[in-house]
Amino acid sequence: MAEKLQMLALSPTMEEGTIVKWLVKEGDTISGGDALCEVETDKAVMEYASPADGTLLKIVVGEGGGAKIGDVIGVAGEPGEDIADLLAEASAPAAAPAAPTPEAKPAAPPAAPAPAPTPAAAAPTPTPAPTSVSAPPAPEGKDGKIRSTPIARRMAEQHDLDLRQIEGSGPLGRITKRDVQKAIDNNTARIVAGQGSAAPAETVTIPVSNARRVIAERLTQSKYNSPHFYMKVTAIMDELMNARKMLNQRMKLKVSFNAFIVKLVAMALKHHKLINASWTEDKIIQHGRVDIALAVALEDGLITPVVRNCANKGILEIDEELQDLIARARERRLDPSEYQNSTFTISNLGSYGIEEFSAIINPPNSAILALGTTQRTPIVGENDEIKIHSAMQMTMSYDHRVIDGVVGAAFLTDLKGMLEYPVQSLY
């Protein structure tokens, strides 16, 4: 019995594919799993594995032709078979894919656009077709939704079970009381991995505070809207540490490390105006002011007080402002004007012993600097000698809508230079 060869979803997001090359000719004998043609998907060129055994009777979509998932690209069967009906069907509008007839093996259900990655799509070499397209019954509905009954949800919550790990036996994969009971009885689908026989700690529900909600919304928006990319360098901090030590000794002061960083970053930003910018959909605003925010941890959340106009302030002035802002931030006594509208942000987790991390850009900034701890580190010198230095890893996160790689690299290299040779900032 002749059967249609239909376009399959060869990548999870593929809707249409282009036949790059047929690897077999009409009249060739084919068997299930043979590569029949190469298909260019939205991601890559993939081989199309035959879902049928027999003879390739007809190529319907030639090289260079496009076919939506479910479209007939060829017909396989026994030599001499009458395939007029199948071809007529194939030429019918693609929008109305034929229902799977009993003779069309389950190999290619045209009605199922199969958004779920099929084994064929996941593996570079498609596996034999009969299994390659009949997607396993996903526990989630076709639309990716987890369907469950109210009592099933409550039971799962009470027993700390992850509904995603429970297979629903109801209509459309609905998870029912019985399915959850089974998971409870079999002790599967636990959210907290069981630690031996120790009872899992109690689940606590914490209401979301307004501050937490704002953090969640802003950072989600940032991560969602601005395409982040990251750069890391290690700066040798010996000079800066000495400079700070000297200054503090001579002037009988205790100027904070952060004040030095803020000042040096401000100087670097002065030379790299593209970094000190904001994206506003139809224009990029390059700020004349250098207003640097410093992320300050609070009991519940964080806040970013801003030191204004840093490029034109001395380190002592910056330090005084920082001390005042941080103290009042912890008491939650900052005015919104004191933590909004920065042009750049620094997040420093060095005092927590973190070696390096990547931060989420603080809108409306286009970049954020994440600082790790400064620690004694073996570093290979110019003559391949290994020396121990105080070194700090820093990571820049950039918004690619505003800043390209080379621009970001230039800034970070300069900043590294200024940290390593503070006197460079005078140039």
Added chain:
Amino acid sequence: MREITMRDALREAIDEEMARDETVFLMGEEVAEYHGAYKVSRGLLDKYGAKRVIDTPITENGFTGVGIGAAMSGLRPIVEWMTFNFAFQAIDQVINNAAKTRYMSGGQFKVPIVFRGPNGPAEWLGAQHSQSCGSFYAHVPGLKVVAPSTPYDAKGLLKTAIRDDNPVIFMEGELAYGNKGEVPEEEYTIDFGKADIKRQGKDVTIITYGNCIKHVLPALTELESRGIDAEFIDLRSLNPIDEQTIYDSIIKTNCCVVVDEAWPIASVGSYVAWLISKNCFDELDAQVELVASEEVPMPYNHTLELAVQPTVEKVIEAVEKVMYLN
């Protein structure tokens, strides 16, 4: 305990209440000389005389109104309708006078009256004489509506109905008068607004009322043989409804089938299903299923007549659905 028929249980209730209170009287078509179309009032004419057991002309609107007037004047009439199908003639009297007068007179007039008679699908009576009428009355504030399914419930509820100071619609199953059941010799009454759990179970809740029990009882037997432990609630009282008993059961079983031989739109059954969806949403493991009559006038053809009503098979199918057994 002795077993008596539904018609005898009803007669005992009327007899006892007439003996207890001389303002109680019975009126309706053929209730006196002929002892009632279904022989509920056998012997009452001889015992209480023509002043208290009154044959009326064939005029439902008229004698229903006379009864309401008598109730407003201090008597306690029991008005028998030969069937609820004929009583649509009198529905204006019931809804606009019986149900409203106590409210509209600011409580100056009470209307202690019982309207009773056969209700629901019978056999070979055709579309106009074979319908379940409870929804029409349960809809109306000011009326109490009850529907017993057993001789025991019938007697206890009718005595309560006669003593109630409000109009009570008392619906008897047209095919149930010969049904026998245990009824104690000693006096008892059954409060309105109290459902009866006729079978305790833990797997599924089945709710019905009145003569619809005839579809549910065989289904229970079949379910039991399959190892399904169903809880069966007989509402008995349609207005007021015993919500707590329903909810307690749903909390136990998490799924429910409502069986009602009325049509599904705006019926007591669909209202109960809504109550459950609203108040037990978090307890449910499946949508509430309603087994109702098909939305057609009752066919005369007997095969069709049975097919449009709830059946044992339909009840079992609904149980399978809410328990995900298929």
